Amino acid sequence: MSLKGRSAIIGFGETTFAKGRQSGGRSHLKEQCTAARLAIQDAGIAKDEIDGLVAIGPLDHGSSWSMDLAEYLQLRPTFLDTPYFGGAAGNAGILHAAAAIQAGLCRTVLLVGGSVSQPGPPAPYGVEDSVSFERDFDTPFGPMGDNSAYALIKRRYQHEFGAGEEGFAQVVVNARRHAGRFDNALLRAPVTVDDVLHSRLICDPLRMFEIVMPCTGAVALVLTSAERARDARQKPVYLLGGGQAIDRGMWTPAYGRDPSLTTSPIRRSASAAFAMAGVTIADIDCLQLYDCYTITVIIALEDVGCCAKGEGAALVAGTDLTVGGDLPVNTDGGQLGRGQPYGACHFMPVIETARQLMGRAGPLQVAGARFGLAHGNGGAMANQCTLILGNEIP
C-alpha cells in the first residue's frame, strides 16, 4: 500500500516574516493561529472540519505543542503529531498525516509551524538539555552550534572534490534574486558572487551570507483526502511519494554509521520518494531544497540526482537555477533569501511546491509546472525527508 495520490494539499497561509528586533507584540501562539486561519480560509473549509493537527512549536518548547495549540484553537483532533527533529520534521509531518488520512484516523489535517525570533544570538546547543553523548563527547570542545557542524561538512566537501567558493556563493545570489521578487521575503537586496565572498568569515569556510538569518513567522497548510480534495476551492496538489532516512544523531556529525560527511541520507530518502511516486528527477519541474546553509543545497542537488557526486558546486556555478532557467531551485528565495522562522522553515519547501503546482507563484511561476520536489533537512544533514508532489497523479 502506498501513499501515492491518496491525499492532497488544498490550502496554505503565511504570516508576514519579520526580523527579531521588529517582532514586538508577536507571540508563538499568535503567529501560528494567524497562519492557521489563513490556511483554513485559503482551503475554503470550516474550522470544524479539521480533525488532525501536526504542529511544530518554537525551539525551546517541549513536545506537547500540538496539544497546547489544539486547546488554544479549541480543535478536537483524532490525530496529533509534534515531529521534533529539526528541518526534516515538516515533510515527515506530511507523511505522518498522509498515512493517518489513508488509514482512516482522520480526514483533514492542519499542519502549522513557526515562532518568534528573539533578538541576539541563539542559545548554545548541547549545554542545557541535550542528549548525554552530545553533552559529554561534543559540547566540551566548544562547537559553534549549527555553524560549526555545517562548516565541517563544507570543508570536507571542498577537500574531497576540490570545489572552490563560486558555486556556494551562487546559491546565495540565486536565493536573493528570487527573494527580490517574492513579497514575504526579508533579504530582498540583490548580491553578487563577490559580495558573498567578501562577507565576514564566521566559522570557516562558512561566510556570513551562506548562513540563514533567524526571523519571526509562521506558516500553515491543509492536507486532506484525495476524495475531499476533489471538491476543494484550490487546485489539489497531490502527495505522490515520500521517504525519510537518517544516518546519525541530531547534531554531532562524528558518529555516523555512514562514514561520509558529504554523501547524505538524501540518496535514500529521495530514492524512496521517487519510487513511490513513479516519476524520476527528469520529470521534476522545480525543486525546493532546505537551505539553512549553501552546502545543503549543493549536496541535495547531487543526492536527489541532478548531477553526479562532487559536481553540485559546478552545477550551481554553471547552470541557471532560477525561474526561467533550466532547473528552478528554491523559487521563493528559500531560507537564504526569506529568513528562517524556526518551525515555519520546516514547511517552507512544501508550501512553495504547492504554490507553484497550484499556479499561484505570480512573477516567480514556473510555467506549466506539474511535478515538484520538496526537501527537508534536519540536524547537520543527519535526518532527511523528501516529498514528491504533483497537480496530477501520473
Place this chain on the structure above:
Amino acid sequence: MSADTPCAKPLPQILPETAGFWEAARRHRFVVQRCTGCGRRQYFPRAVCHHCLSEALAWEEVSGRGVIHSFTIIRQVQHAGFSSDVPYVYAVIDLDEGFRMIANIIRTPPECVRVGLAVKVAFADVTPELTLLQFESA
C-alpha cells in the same frame, strides 16, 4: 554573571556507563569498549553494544593516533566559556582503529591544521576527576 567571574566551560558528566572511560583518561589512557558477546568495539562508550545490544562490555586501550577528517576554526564563540580560547580548532578525527570523534587540535597553530594531518591524542587535565581527550599534530 559579573564581568570578574569567568564563565565555566561545559564539562562532561560521569555516568555509570562512561565512568571507565573517564577513569582511564584521568590516567592518560584512551580506552574504548569491546563487547565480550560479539567481540566488536565501539566509541563513544554506551550502556550497550550497538552491534548486538549486549551489556557485557570491557575496556580496551587504543592507539590514540589518527588523521583530521574535517575541521573549522572557531573565531566567535557561542558559549562564553570558550572566549579566551579563540581562535581554536574544532575537528573531526578519524582514529586508526576506525572510530570517528570530535576534539580540539591543541598545541598546533590553527594555520598549520589541514584535512589529512596526522594527529595523536593529547590528554588535557581539566579537573582532578576529568581529563579531556584532545589531539595535536603527530
